Amino acid sequence: MSGxxxxxxxxxxxxxAHSAGADLAGRNLxxxxxxxxxxxxxxxxxxxxxxxxxxVQSLGLEATGIQQIRDVLLDQQIVREIMLKGSLExxxxxxxxxxxxxxxxxxxxxxxxxxxxxxxxxxxSAGISGSLDDYFNAFxxxxxxxxxxxxxxxxxxxxxxxxxxxxxxxxxxITIDADIDxxxxxxxxxxxTIIENIASLNALIxxxxxxxxxxxxxxxxxxxxxxxxxxxxxxxxxxxxxxxSSLIQIVGKDTGGNDVVMxxxxxxxxxxSFNGTNVTFGQxxxxxxxxxxxxxxxxxxxxxxxAEVRADLDLxxxxxxxxxxxxxxxxxxxxxxxxxAGLTAGTFSLDTTLSASSIIATTTTSSGANETALxxxxxxxxxxxxxxxxxxxxxxxxxxxxxxxxxxxxxxxVEEKLENQMLVENLLREQRNSVSGVSLDEEMTDLIRxxxxxxxxxxxINVINNMLEVVVSGLIR
Numbered sequence: 146m147s148g149x150x151x152x153x154x155x156x157x158x159x160x161x162a163h164s165a166g167a168d169l170a171g172r173n174l175x176x177x178x179x180x181x182x183x184x185x186x187x188x189x190x191x192x193x194x195x196x197x198x199x200x201v202q203s204l205g206l207e208a209t210g211i212q213q214i215r216d217v218l219l220d221q222q223i224v225r226e227i228m229l230k231g232s233l234e235x236x237x238x239x240x241x242x243x244x245x246x247x248x249x250x251x252x253x254x255x256x257x258x259x260x261x262x263x264x265x266x267x268x269x270s271a272g273i274s275g276s277l278d279d280y281f282n283a284f285x286x287x288x289x290x291x292x293x294x295x296x297x298x299x300x301x302x303x304x305x306x307x308x309x310x311x312x313x314x315x316x317x318x319i320t321i322d323a324d325i326d327x328x329x330x331x332x333x334x335x336x337x338t339i340i341e342n343i344a345s346l347n348a349l350i351x352x353x354x355x356x357x358x359x360x361x362x363x364x365x366x367x368x369x370x371x372x373x374x375x376x377x378x379x380x381x382x383x384x385x386x387x388x389x390s391s392l393i394q395i396v397g398k399d400t401g402g403n404d405v406v407m408x409x410x411x412x413x414x415x416x417x418s419f420n421g422t423n424v425t426f427g428q429x430x431x432x433x434x435x436x437x438x439x440x441x442x443x444x445x446x447x448x449x450x451x452a453e454v455r456a457d458l459d460l461x462x463x464x465x466x467x468x469x470x471x472x473x474x475x476x477x478x479x480x481x482x483x484x485x486a487g488l489t490a491g492t493f494s495l496d497t498t499l500s501a502s503s504i505i506a507t508t509t510t511s512s513g514a515n516e517t518a519l520x521x522x523x524x525x526x527x528x529x530x531x532x533x534x535x536x537x538x539x540x541x542x543x544x545x546x547x548x549x550x551x552x553x554x555x556x557x558x559v560e561e562k563l564e565n566q567m568l569v570e571n572l573l574r575e576q577r578n579s580v581s582g583v584s585l586d587e588e589m590t591d592l593i594r595x596x597x598x599x600x601x602x603x604x605x606i607n608v609i610n611n612m613l614e615v616v617v618s619g620l621i622r
Contacts, residue, residue: 177585281524388410
């Protein structure tokens with residue numbers, strides 16, 4: 146009697162274990178297209194043993210836990226590659242916007258000229274370069290007809306357009322700079338939310354894995370997904386927590402290369418902020434040394450390319466203002482053409498005394514003289530030299546073309562790096578998928594295997610039930 150009941154209990158446990166295995170195979174199949182899901186395996190083990198008259202016998206099969214198939218090294222490597230990709234994507238986005246703001250279209254038919262040194266030929270007519278050409282050409286027209294009121298009116302309009310182009314580009318660059326700051330602050334808000342989420346997941350994992358380390362598999366999947374989202378935004382290292390080996394630390398670096406612990410287990414160690422120059426963390430506002438993520442990418446462009454473009458435009462505005470005024474008012478006794486105080490792209494403007502009717506082609510009283518107009522027109526092709534005391538090298542058009550081509554080269558380089566980076570990341574994801582991904586064939590095989598085992602245990606239970614019925618019927622008689 147005890148033997149039949151014992152076997153009944155043993156096969157009931159087996160029935161439950163096979164049912165759990167089938168359920169887990171079904172869960173794996175349901176997540177076959179989920180890239181953040183790591184496949185799981187049921188762990189089957191012996192319930193224990195007992196001593197009987199026939200010797201030591203098993204108490205039966207049971208499901209002792211769930212194992213998550215995940216390669217920690219691959220996970221961490223993917224996180225690092227995501228940081229690099231996030232940085233490059235941010236750089237690409239800002240650079241493309243910067244290129245559009247400059248308004249200089251590259252004419253690919255001029256590439257040969259660019260290689261030979263005439264980089265101005267590689268630019269289209271849009272932007273500051275086109276307005277510079279129009280302005281100096283208008284002075285050539287005035288030199289041909291020094292007393293023509295229509296030529297003076299056209300020149301005044303071209304000069305006004307040039308000033309608007311300088312001012313407009315500068316203002317848009319300021320807007321890009323401000324937008325980067327706004328985006329950085331938004332990213333920091335999102336980073337704070339993600340770190341809070343990881344802290345909560347750490348706390349839950351620690352609570353659920355007190356007796357079964359590694360058992361909180363779904364929570365670990367969620368934590369890995371959160372870490373990958375965090376990697377898109379900023380750089381960090383993942384380490385084991387000092388509280389519990391099942392938990393993690395998120396560690397950054399300060400500008401001196403020292404560790405800055407941002408999260409340890411379930412405890413957040415401070416807050417992240419942006420002071421306009423550096424991203425800081427903690428109560429003492431330690432400046433972080435960023436190496437990846439969109440924060441790093443955006444700030445790299447802001448602090449380097451964008452700042453240099455603005456400085457180069459200011460130099461160009463200063464050079465044009467100074468050179469034109471020297472040619473237009475050589476003795477400094479008359480009126481200037483451009484405002485002498487407008488030495489930046491943002492302040493570049495016409496002299497307040499200038500009007501279409503007051504424009505001169507000569508400083509002499511000779512009718513038809515045009516030496517002033519010719520002197521200003523010559524500036525359009527003048528080869529400036531920093532070594533000679535000028536602010537720029539080459540012509541004014543060369544200078545603005547150099548700015549545009551530099552941004553173009555930056556874009557080309559970043560996009561090439563981004564393409565390569567995506568290939569590396571995809572390769573790593575494929576490697577991880579071969580380890581952690583769900584295989585339809587494997588899961589279908591497991592589903593059939595657990596189904597057959599379930600049916601076998603059910604038949605044994607049915608046989609034991611029939612035997613018990615015979616025994617009970619015999620007792621009644």
